[in-house]
Amino acid sequence: MSAMSQTAKASSAPVNRARVGLRLRVALPLLIIVLIIAFLIGLYVGYQPLNLTALKTDPIARAVFLRLRLPRVIMAGLIGASLAMVGAALQALFRNPLAEPFTLGVSGGASLGASVAIAFGLGLNLMGVPLIFIAAFVGASVSVLLVYRLARSGGGAMLPGALLLAGVVLNLSASAGVLVIQYLASYGRALQILRWLIGSLDVVGFDLIWKMLVFLLPAWIVLIAHARDLHLLATGEEETAASLGVDVRRTERMVFLASSLIVAVTVSVGGGIGFVGLIVPHAARLVFGQDVRVLLPASFLLGAAFLILADTLARVAISPDELPVGAITALLGGPVFLLLLKRQQRYSAM
Amino acid sequence: MPGEFLTPAPLIQARNLSFSYASLPALVDVSLSLPRGAMGALIGANGSGKSTLIRLFTGLIEPGRGEVVFDGALLSNLNRRERARRIAYVPQSTSNVFPFTALEVILTGRSPHSGRFRFESSHDERIALNALEALDAAHLAERHITELSGGERQLVTIARALAQQPEVMLLDEPASALDLKHRTQLVKALRKLRNEHGITILTITHDLMLLDTTFDLIFAMKCGRLVASGAPEAVLNERVLGEVYDAPVRAMRSEGRTFVWSEL
Numbered sequence: 163m164s165a166m167s168q169t170a171k172a173s174s175a176p177v178n179r180a181r182v183g184l185r186l187r188v189a190l191p192l193l194i195i196v197l198i199i200a201f202l203i204g205l206y207v208g209y210q211p212l213n214l215t216a217l218k219t220d221p222i223a224r225a226v227f228l229r230l231r232l233p234r235v236i237m238a239g240l241i242g243a244s245l246a247m248v249g250a251a252l253q254a255l256f257r258n259p260l261a262e263p264f265t266l267g268v269s270g271g272a273s274l275g276a277s278v279a280i281a282f283g284l285g286l287n288l289m290g291v292p293l294i295f296i297a298a299f300v301g302a303s304v305s306v307l308l309v310y311r312l313a314r315s316g317g318g319a320m321l322p323g324a325l326l327l328a329g330v331v332l333n334l335s336a337s338a339g340v341l342v343i344q345y346l347a348s349y350g351r352a353l354q355i356l357r358w359l360i361g362s363l364d365v366v367g368f369d370l371i372w373k374m375l376v377f378l379l380p381a382w383i384v385l386i387a388h389a390r391d392l393h394l395l396a397t398g399e400e401e402t403a404a405s406l407g408v409d410v411r412r413t414e415r416m417v418f419l420a421s422s423l424i425v426a427v428t429v430s431v432g433g434g435i436g437f438v439g440l441i442v443p444h445a446a447r448l449v450f451g452q453d454v455r456v457l458l459p460a461s462f463l464l465g466a467a468f469l470i471l472a473d474t475l476a477r478v479a480i481s482p483d484e485l486p487v488g489a490i491t492a493l494l495g496g497p498v499f500l501l502l503l504k505r506q507q508r509y510s511a512m
Numbered sequence: 513m514p515g516e517f518l519t520p521a522p523l524i525q526a527r528n529l530s531f532s533y534a535s536l537p538a539l540v541d542v543s544l545s546l547p548r549g550a551m552g553a554l555i556g557a558n559g560s561g562k563s564t565l566i567r568l569f570t571g572l573i574e575p576g577r578g579e580v581v582f583d584g585a586l587l588s589n590l591n592r593r594e595r596a597r598r599i600a601y602v603p604q605s606t607s608n609v610f611p612f613t614a615l616e617v618i619l620t621g622r623s624p625h626s627g628r629f630r631f632e633s634s635h636d637e638r639i640a641l642n643a644l645e646a647l648d649a650a651h652l653a654e655r656h657i658t659e660l661s662g663g664e665r666q667l668v669t670i671a672r673a674l675a676q677q678p679e680v681m682l683l684d685e686p687a688s689a690l691d692l693k694h695r696t697q698l699v700k701a702l703r704k705l706r707n708e709h710g711i712t713i714l715t716i717t718h719d720l721m722l723l724d725t726t727f728d729l730i731f732a733m734k735c736g737r738l739v740a741s742g743a744p745e746a747v748l749n750e751r752v753l754g755e756v757y758d759a760p761v762r763a764m765r766s767e768g769r770t771f772v773w774s775e776l
Binding site: 181182183186257258259322387390393394396397398399401402404405406407408409452453455 | 567570571572592593595596599600601603606607608609610611612616617619620621623624628629631632634637669672676
């Protein structure tokens, strides 16, 4: 019988199959090399290309390199890595390949929160933490909870279309809110909000980067620690994941918390940088497959490389002026989103 | 022989279970027990509380009143991981968004047996492939789950439950999306799991045709209550079925089997 021969064939096949653990062991070194190359390109390319001899002899050139270019490239890497990993995590959690902080309206919420903070005074601190960050965190958390509640039909299944619509509406409401605040704020403050919304990865020295890491590091750890739970959610549904031992509610809470932290940090520092969490995880899927336990670290490394290169492009495209890096990621991300939307309609009804 | 399963200690037991969704009672004072190694079927009209009972047995929801006893201990005393090692759950259908391969999906059934940061070993992979082979579906291993038919996907879900190496498998209408051929295949597969792997099985079904030759015990539910239970020949009669479905049901025994149909 044909079933017999199929059985025999399948049982001899798995010996040489690339298993998931192996896939990760291949992916990580490969992506680290990619990241190093991107890092070196980011350091080398600029308004003035890196001059190694000047770096040794000229203290000003050295200061420019160490206090401006190096921290900027590192910052781009941190933000890109964080946003990409959050995207991969949210896609698994919501079982929606189009989910990411920007499409779900989480960045929008954070922007609204931050705009309110700027309108009332940018420099304020609460126990050493800038108010703008706290406001962005509140905005991000509220949005992620709202979008989650809206997408659940009376405690039932998650509706992919409803999730994205809720995200769109949140984004629209948030930007309307930002407009109102800009309109009401003083001219100087309004300009500040505008400049900040456009976003820039300009940074002087490493102080800000250390501060960012205080919040980013725990968020990264939380996401990686839940990689398996997210994988079990992505391969099935809430109930099947729960029947395999996943504490679904706790996983949701932890991923929401980590996402809000990451979005708040990146939005308060770099403004709205959309679509990184969409482009990067999908690129990683093409190469390394669907397993979320591989996808999270792979997106992290690839995201860092991606935003370093995007920011390098932003710095030199219209040199000596600069483009906002968010414009570049959005120009790339829009078409990717549409492509994925078309593909998703094959799998599930919106 | 169906009778021999009534003597051993129950593996899973409902004691005066009640459950309500918001204020809507779904289950009212249900007590039943399923012996180890038995194959039980849960029948009843839509909304009669069958799914609620299965989900209570799986531990997905907690009873409002009463308790679920698993292997002599309260189910609520088992932690999630232990529960997942001993009880497997197969939902009615699963929708899949990401194109995982069937093997990747089945391998997730191994997760209750390994650490949080451990990837599956080749041993796990062999178990997963064996599970698929036990269902005569080895050819599905490398296929993408998003491209499978409803019946094939259901086989993958059952293979995942099998890869958990559970003591009991709870299935919520696993055959509802299947045609006659696949339905028969599924019931055969379940019988094989019981006979060859010693897995206790409780499944919800609307298919009364295949009941009496396959199952040891039948539990009939109506409006959240258990109205009849016992061996197939005790439950599959016109009086009980008429009450369960609130409709004229005819049952006839012929050639050692019970045939059930509905009068129009």
